[in-house]
Amino acid sequence: MTRVGVVTFPGSLDDGDARRAVRLAGAEPVALWHGDHDLGGVDAVVLPGGFSYGDYLRCGAIARFAPIMDEVVAAAGRGMPVLGICNGFQILCESHLLPGALIRNDHRTFVCRDQGLRIENVDTAWTRDYSAGQEIVVPLKNGEGGFVGAPDTIARLEDEGRVVARYLGSNPNGSVHDIAGITNAAGNVVGLMPHPEHAVEDLCGPGADGLGFFTSALRSLVA
Template identity: 70%
Template sequence: MTTRIGVITFPGSLDDGDAQRAIRLAGAEPVALWHGSHDLEGVDALVLPGGFSYGDYLRAGAIAALAPIMAEVKDAAAAGMPILGICNGFQMLVEAHLLPGGLIRNAHQQFIRRDQRLRVENATTAWTSHFEAGQEITIPLKNADGGYICSTETLARIEGEGLIAFRYVGVNPNGSLDDIAGLTNERGNVVGLMPHPEHAVEPGFGPNTPEAMRSGVDGLAFFTSAVAAVVGAAA
């Protein structure tokens, strides 16, 4: 049975089509979902894609976190469904309190776009099981509001409980606390990160590597991990 992964489009989503393509390349079926719906259409996993929902008014992701479909997203998260928030989607997850902390304007107050090295800190989640802990990967990054913040108490908790999924390596591009690039929840089914794995899934269109220009496909493992998690849960 084919794994069906929903991609929710919000007003201002830019990377929903890219996420759908990444899902196809991982061997799953993408299902387009609409922010104003209350129907997840029986999908097995969800992606909240990148973009600038509602123009980032109020705070990035804050208005989208109140969209009608987010009630179903919260219920699905509580039930253990794999959910990935990418960039703006990560901002939605923290605004919806599905992940801790918050995301603010980049420290240098400028939009940034770069191929970013990351270290995988937690390889036990539904979206990271095809990596190894400590593995370094390269994933494109593009954001203006990617500075991760949280309280001292929250930082101690997420550090102690292994909830930091990814850290920036080589350079901290946006001033994120403790080089945090992505998080997971305690259960490991909800993951959010600022870089864009859907832009590193196909040779010829990804980051440069020592082997060839634009040949990086480190992002594909996010989506194959989710497929494996769904198949494993159904077995």
Template identity: 75%
Template sequence: MKVGVVTFPGSLDDVDARRAVGLGGHEAVALWHGDHDLRGVDAVVLPGGFSYGDYLRCGAISRFAPVMTEVVEAAGRGMPVLGICNGFQVLCESHLLPGALIRNDHQRFVCRDQRLRVENTRTPWTGAYAEGAEITVVLKNGEGGFVADDATLDRLEGQGQVVARYLEVNPNGSMRDIAGVANERGNVVGLMPHPEHSVEALTGSGTDGLGFFTSLVESVWA
């Protein structure tokens, strides 16, 4: 598959995401925030970083980038979209995912190897995992606390839209230990930890994150 990785001004992990896409067996296509088309890709990754300097709110400016008009339209047609860290924030600001990400409850940036439990394996990004799989991936964020009202949280849990939860320690105060969520259709996933940093045994925390990229298989979505 051809997987587009968007670079915004201030993106830090776009190169890492493209490498992870390649290691997952796909062709990585570099997309620029000012692009007005998606260049024929089959899926899109919004990487981590500090898009537009995180001015206003994280992801608040990125949602208005020309490429996001195309991403929102394609996601509505079923294209798989993965937002990692800042990309998760962009997806929430774009209303492709519910809830919001706010400053960590301890008011500090956190960088650590983080244990997760994969709770939803029915998305294009998680099918390589067994339900309930416990994995370790890199986490690094300053505004990673997932919040939503109780009705939204109940709906996410009741409909199986919680993709992953933090284990052992909640690093940022996310409600109900939520580390990642999906939309109702399941094609759009936001994840605060960084699976693209956990795809090679030589570096990072191992290879537990690779499944987010090998999960992606050819599918008809248009």
């Protein structure tokens, strides 16, 4: 069975939800600890949402130096699928696995709501079970979710089709070009500010629109 590691940092909130999403997608979730020095033979990694190390300095800035991140960065370089959700997205940017940065919401308040997204890129390890232009709804909850980057960085992401998802309706946090998620050039590393792990079954949340991120990774690994 495919094994997907979910890293727990001090302050992680959504690691349990991510493990549940992995299980519902049909894989075996493996709990990884921020102080681990190896990935335990997993096939993919999820960096979950929360407030790693209390978001001191800035979001993800300390987590980037956790021992486990040396292994995640190396594995991502070898092509392992890595998904960063919310705080995990921030950690990916701090680790330079993804470009740009996440800053405080432009309205300076925390936002928590069901959020419409449009899937832009379906050629990544985490989005291939969607169709281009598909509109989905997943929860969003962040205080520092505004994606920004230098003009040439944003131009490169747009020109290379590396925007994974955009916000629909009113922009919830001031992200440039309504960007909700991006990928690296190889398509194996994806950062997403909204929370697909909170939309994996009809009983809880707005539906199961988020499950496709996790089933996509399984299909990528067996393709």
